[in-house]
Amino acid sequence: MSVTDTPSVSRRNMPGPPRTATMPLLIRMVRNRLEVMEYAVNNFGDAVRLPLGHKTLHVFNRPEHAGHVLVDNAANYRKGIGQIHARRVMGDGLLTSDGELWRKQRKTIQPLFQARRLAGLVTVMADEAEKLVVRLRESAKTGPVDIRDEMTGLALGVLGRSLLDADLGTFESIGQSLEVIQDQAMFEVMSLGAVPLWVPLPRQLRFRRARKDLQDIVDRLAADSASRTGGDDIVSRLAESMTGEKDPHVGRARMRDELVTLLLAGHETTASTMSWAFYLLDEHPEAWERMHAEAVEVFSQGTPDIGALHQLRFTGNVIQETLRLYPPVWLLPRIAENADEIGGYQVPAGADVLISPYLLHRNPDLWTDPARFDPDRFDEQGTPGGHRYAYIPFGAGPRFCIGNNLGLMEATLVLSAVARDLRLRRVPDYEVVGEPMLTLRVRGGLPMTVHQVR
Numbered sequence: 260m261s262v263t264d265t266p267s268v269s270r271r272n273m274p275g276p277p278r279t280a281t282m283p284l285l286i287r288m289v290r291n292r293l294e295v296m297e298y299a300v301n302n303f304g305d306a307v308r309l310p311l312g313h314k315t316l317h318v319f320n321r322p323e324h325a326g327h328v329l330v331d332n333a334a335n336y337r338k339g340i341g342q343i344h345a346r347r348v349m350g351d352g353l354l355t356s357d358g359e360l361w362r363k364q365r366k367t368i369q370p371l372f373q374a375r376r377l378a379g380l381v382t383v384m385a386d387e388a389e390k391l392v393v394r395l396r397e398s399a400k401t402g403p404v405d406i407r408d409e410m411t412g413l414a415l416g417v418l419g420r421s422l423l424d425a426d427l428g429t430f431e432s433i434g435q436s437l438e439v440i441q442d443q444a445m446f447e448v449m450s451l452g453a454v455p456l457w458v459p460l461p462r463q464l465r466f467r468r469a470r471k472d473l474q475d476i477v478d479r480l481a482a483d484s485a486s487r488t489g490g491d492d493i494v495s496r497l498a499e500s501m502t503g504e505k506d507p508h509v510g511r512a513r514m515r516d517e518l519v520t521l522l523l524a525g526h527e528t529t530a531s532t533m534s535w536a537f538y539l540l541d542e543h544p545e546a547w548e549r550m551h552a553e554a555v556e557v558f559s560q561g562t563p564d565i566g567a568l569h570q571l572r573f574t575g576n577v578i579q580e581t582l583r584l585y586p587p588v589w590l591l592p593r594i595a596e597n598a599d600e601i602g603g604y605q606v607p608a609g610a611d612v613l614i615s616p617y618l619l620h621r622n623p624d625l626w627t628d629p630a631r632f633d634p635d636r637f638d639e640q641g642t643p644g645g646h647r648y649a650y651i652p653f654g655a656g657p658r659f660c661i662g663n664n665l666g667l668m669e670a671t672l673v674l675s676a677v678a679r680d681l682r683l684r685r686v687p688d689y690e691v692v693g694e695p696m697l698t699l700r701v702r703g704g705l706p707m708t709v710h711q712v713r
Contacts, residue, residue, distance in 0.1 A: 293589060293617060293695040300618055306604050316340070317606055318613045320622060322646035324602050325614045328593055329648070330656035335599055339592030340611045349444060350516030353661070354524050364517060365661065367500045371422060371493060372661055377668060378565040380421045384669050385563050387416050388676035395681055399709040403686050406705040408434075410533045410673075414526035417669050422525065423480060424492035430476050437523050439469035445696045477518040481511070493521060523697070528587040529666040531700045535585040536577060536674055538705060539632050541685050546634060547678060549573050551712065554679035563675075568668060574675045576634035578667060582652035583643075584632065587698040589617040591654055616651050617699065625649045682710040 296318055299307045305320040319328070328336055337357050349355055353364045370376075391413050398404040411434055419427035427433055443466040446454075456463055480494050497514050504510030540547040550573055557563065557570045568575075591614040598608045606612060621629040625644040626636075637643060643650040653660035660666075677683070685691065686706040694702035 291695065293615070293693070293699070296613070296615055297618060297621075300622075305622070305624075306602060314340070314611055316611045316613055317601075317604075318615070318618075319601055319604075320615065320618045321602055322619060322625065322644065322648035325591075325619060325651060325655065326648040327601055328612055328614055329591065329651070329654060329658070332599060333656045333658075335596050336593035336612065337596060339594045339613070349440065349520055349523065351513060353517060354520045363500070367496050368493060368517075368661060371491070371496065372665060374664070376491070377664055380665070381563060381565050381568070381668065381672070383420045384417055384672045385676070387413055387420070388673045390416075391673065392676055392680055395677065395683075395709045396711060399681075399711055403706040403708050406537050406683065406707045407530070407534045407701050408704060410530040410537075411526060413673065414530040414533075414669070415522075417529075418522070418525045421665065422493045422521070424494070425480055427522075432472050433476060433522070436469040436472040436476075437527070439465050440473065440519070440523060441527065441697050442466075443469075473519050473522070474515055477515050477522075480518060481514060494518070525662060527698045527700070528660075528662075529669055531585070531587040531698045532578065532581055532666065533670050533673055534701050534705050536581040536670065537677075537683050537707065538685065538691050538701065539581055539584070540577070540674075540678070541683060541707070543632050546577060546632070547682065550577060550675065550678045551682075554675040555713070557675065558679050563672060568671055571671050571675050572638075573634065574671050574678070575667070576637040577674065578670045579637045579643075579652075580632060580634040583620040583626075583636075583650060584630075585693065585699055586616040586620060586652040587700070588652070588654060588660070589695055589699040590615050591651075616654075619649060619651065620644075622649070680711065680713050682712050683707040684710065 295309070299309060299318060300320045306324070307318045307320075309316040309318060319325070338355065351360060353361065353368065356364060391409065395404065395409070412428075415427045415434065419425045443462065446462065454460070454463070456466070481498060497517055501510035501514055504513070540550065553571060553573050557567050560567070593612045593614070595606050595608055595610045595612055599606045601612070620626070622644075623629050625646065626649075648655055653663040684707055686708065689706055691705065692702045694700050
């Protein structure tokens with residue numbers, strides 16, 4: 260079963276404690292955690308215990324469960340399995356930190372994502388989108404292009420210009436280094452940190468080289484920021500926030516951790532969303548036709564501004580539906596500080612609790628024909644999925660994704676600019692499969708051919 264399928268198994272939600280998944284699932288878990296979780300909730304119900312060695316994972320798949328863990332009783336839940344082990348690779352950035360350190364980091368970065376500032380970045384995003392169209396048009400002459408790679412490069416370009424006041428394109432190795440970091444972080448998650456980083460395995464050696472490369476990059480970014488005072492970019496804000504740190508080495512290390520996290524999470528989620536969107540548009544040409552017509556009309560009015568984004572309504576629906584089917588943040592792991600009750604089920608202190616947006620977004624109790632790509636669902640009246648927490652591509656509660664609006668704006672402008680001029684088609688017989696890493700990305704890339712339409 261691939262992660263693109265939703266099995267038609269009757270749901271069994273019986274009163275009593277969460278059901279315990281049977282042992283054969285563990286064999287499959289080492290191959291694809293998302294596949295195992297999907298199998299479990301479709302065969303054992305929306306509250307499932309998954310045994311994993313000395314651990315037991317508690318999977319909850321109702322919106323009221325998500326609301327309780329992420330919002331109503333969020334103070335009882337800290338970062339969980341996966342994020343803890345990824346800390347060995349990524350350090351204490353906003354993605355992996357907790358408690359007072361996390362609150363301080365969030366407060367430092369939050370102003371950069373205010374609506375007024377984001378509105379001023381539309382020109383930057385539109386410019387990067389037009390550069391992409393030119394590159395893709397040139398690619399039409401030479402053969403297929405890996406759209407996942409293109410989206411990664413574009414997202415890094417937007418990230419650099421919008422938040423870092425830097426041209427990340429000058430760092431040729433940054434994309435590859437970030438890929439290695441993400442792979443190593445996922446390996447840490449799957450192995451539960453069982454292999455020390457100092458062991459000279461090929462994987463560990465690649466990681467150490469990539470980490471050194473990224474540390475050099477962020478050090479150069481930090482050095483550049485030293486010449487700026489009061490800058491309105493993340494590097495300047497982080498540098499200013501570290502001035503009160505008693506130990507300058509600790510301050511520099513934390514700044515490195517934050518920038519590495521930003522570079523990874525800040526581009527990967529948006530790049531993944533756009534890649535899946537182009538795949539889905541190829542699979543559903545009628546949706547591409549509607550998006551193309553909308554883009555031609557809106558772009559005919561001139562260079563897009565913040566108002567134009569509101570006119571790209573169907574494009575926005577396409578992105579929302581893409582985020583429903585393939586949310587980049589597919590898993591929200593937590594650990595219960597104290598014993599709790601979730602949806603009538605008892606959860607002990609120290610329990611590993613998993614909320615999966617991917618599973619919630621495909622829950623047939625919440626969504627009609629959940630595996631079907633239907634952007635018009637987001638034109639319907641009422642709350643998507645019928646519950647406030649049925650649709651949570653950016654999480655919920657205090658840890659709601661800080662960059663959600665930036666990512667949505669970027670994806671809207673990029674998809675519409677491409678659809679205005681070009682049609683992307685998947686290479687025949689190439690199997691598109693989801694890969695649940697730190698984000699839910701397209702495994703092995705997404706080769707597509709480029710066809711000009713105007």
